[in-house]
Amino acid sequence: MNPLPIQSVLPELKEALLHHQCAVLVAEPGAGKTTQVPLALLDEPWLQGRKIVMLEPRRLAARSAARYMAQQRGEQVGETIGYRVKNDTRVGPKTRIEVITEGILTRMLQSDPALEGIGAVIFDEFHERSLHADVGLAFSKQSQSLLREDLRLLIMSATIEAEEVAAMLDDAPVLRSEGRSYPVETRYLEKQLEGRVETAVAKSIQHALQAHEGSMLVFLPGAAEIHRVESLLAPLQISQDVIVAPLYGNLSQEAQDLALTPCRHGQRKIVLATSIAETSLTVEGVTVVIDSGLMRVSRFSPRTGMTRLTTVPVSQASADQRRGRAGRLGPGVCYRLWTEQEHRHKPQAGTPEIREADLAPLALELAAWGVPDPAELVWLDPPPAPAYRQARELLVQLGALHESGGLTPHGKRLAELGLHPRLAHMVLQAVPLELGAMACELAVLLSERDILRAAKDRDADVRTRIEALWRADRAEQRGEIDFGLCRRIAAEAKVLQQSLGIRPSGKETAAASGLLLASAYPDRIAQRRSTGRFLLSSGRGAVLPELQLLSNEPYLVAVELDDVGSESRIYLAAPIAEDELLDAYQDQLIREQEVAWDAQTQSVKARERIRLGAIVIKEVPISSPDPDRRVAAFVQGLAQDSLDSLPWTRNARSLQQRVNFLHHVDKDWPDMSEVVLQDTLADWLAPHLYEVKNRNDLQRLPLTSILEEMLTWEQRRQLEEWAPTHIQVPSGSRIPVDYSEPVSPTLAVRLQEMFGLADTPRIAKGRVPLTIHLLSPASRPVQVTRDLASFWRNTYFEVKKDLKGRYPKHYWPDDPMTAVPTNRAKPRV
């Protein structure tokens, strides 16, 4: 066998690591870096006999890399070369190279930040930029700079902006190696694709079948598109020698094997795959790749705390990776269903997981690492602040973090379980309920992909799954349940139970699912509004897409749902009973009184509500609400009407008007205008409403004295003097002053009663002259004046002439100053 291309850079690589703490190795697929590099570094002096740890993104890759290397040394796995993946470790006392999955490194660092006994950490396939790899690198980097200056970090990747990584690693040297694959001819579309991608894919497949030999790998975004293309191909009766095989994650082992294994001589295969075939699985014998250019990715929304799947265009790096699948045996061809122009506008690389993921696990990991603020670490892409904030809030809600950000003892235990913090919390909460064993099963069940697949009437009920898991050995539902997956889930749940020392209690029933899940998803409780339609505690609407048993449950815990559109779709949920809900959420229930004015009954109505977020669980009328709130509601009701509904007496109106007049003169006096009184009901009227139950009671209020309370004691004393209700005129009559116009109070008086009064009477301590309406003996208006002296001197004589004609019997003296004032026709003698 020819030497692998990687061999040529190995001396350089050794040299680089001799002098630097970090290095970046860029090598195309097929260069052999995964198996050659760890072996080549084993005897380097800086290693001082310590171990090399190499990270792989997948368990399968970790095991096979270890197996391949062991084989090269003529050993068994577990001797010099070992591997470590979750619940499966093959490491012996002599092991010097451990191939591990990425999450394992985080666990190793958390239990020993100094990584004692380890001389180098190699990050393989780093271009995939998984969350675990990013976290592992950030932690390792900090460990290196604080505790382990001698630790070597090597980043290996296919296509990557190597300079960026190198810069992050203190300008680490970058080495490059060519790949070893055959040339693949790339064919773009002439013009931009129109219509459905499935149609174009099907056409392309037909064309390629005619034009090329060998098997074909077709990349589509998801199972739906795969099945649509499959049915487009079906009527074409392609050939008995052409096998069409779908390939995606939620497919049985047998179906996947059909797609993966090379076909018999003379047969050809068309594999319709998701991005699973881009990295995780290798399809044998492919010479033609057809790429739809789309992939489905999940995106986390910090706003709603939910994850949604969206279909996005692939990056250039992904497209190249897909194309490379056609060049493993010999020269190949790749059809890209987009134009060359479009290709130039595609992003170079996909979005790193850390930028679009649920960061709750990361936030817990960081808190356990003792660095709740991610800014203290070095990142290629720092965790986005909104998602990180949402994650921290969730962890506080789960009791894993203090408000201040530190890890609680509960959080410490959650971090050790190897589950999403939500599910870890559920497991620990379930233990005192004697449902810990079932919670372990549920937690693992929900961490894996759905065990129910392809069933036509696939429901959204968690209970269906847990029951299927419990009777997975019975074959009655073969074809609908993934038994292989069930076995793995059961085994993993058992490991989890054993690590916690939990045994089944006999209390396990599928009906307990809702209660258990409620502790994991406190923010996803849904209340039925109508059949199949729900209201989430967050205030969002949610729907069950199809009519099913769950559609009429009063309450659901929505485990999986998206946040697309105005209403979320619920993909997985469990019912929960109201009493369970009230019990499980004791500390989050909001008990509140709603006290409000009821326009219909013209009275205050009070209700007590028990709320969980936006969901009102119970609402009962209460007869004696908080007095302050009752009065406030009453005031609000009154404020909607005019003040006329108050029991205004003549006295009260008079007081209001007199004070308004004085306010006009001197702002020390309160403003009692309608507008101001209406706006300030809460200040002046509210204190008197405590005994008032309804509108009728209102009529008994002593409005005059209530208004008087707005005056100071001094003002009350001054009121009569400054704004007298009556003025005594020369005739001896007490004439009321009209204050209805605060600018000009008026006195309406018969002219004859004013004889002898030289000047206009003044009020407000002499500051304001009254406006005098002088009247005829029959009380008809004769003259208006604010200057009585001038009137007597001038106008009186004209007026007198006229009055004398109309009222000849009356007394009309020539000198009004010396005349006797009278309220009769003539003064008594």
Next chain:
DNA sequence: GGCACATG
């Protein structure tokens, strides 16, 4: 007619 891929 349907929810991608991983992992402690």
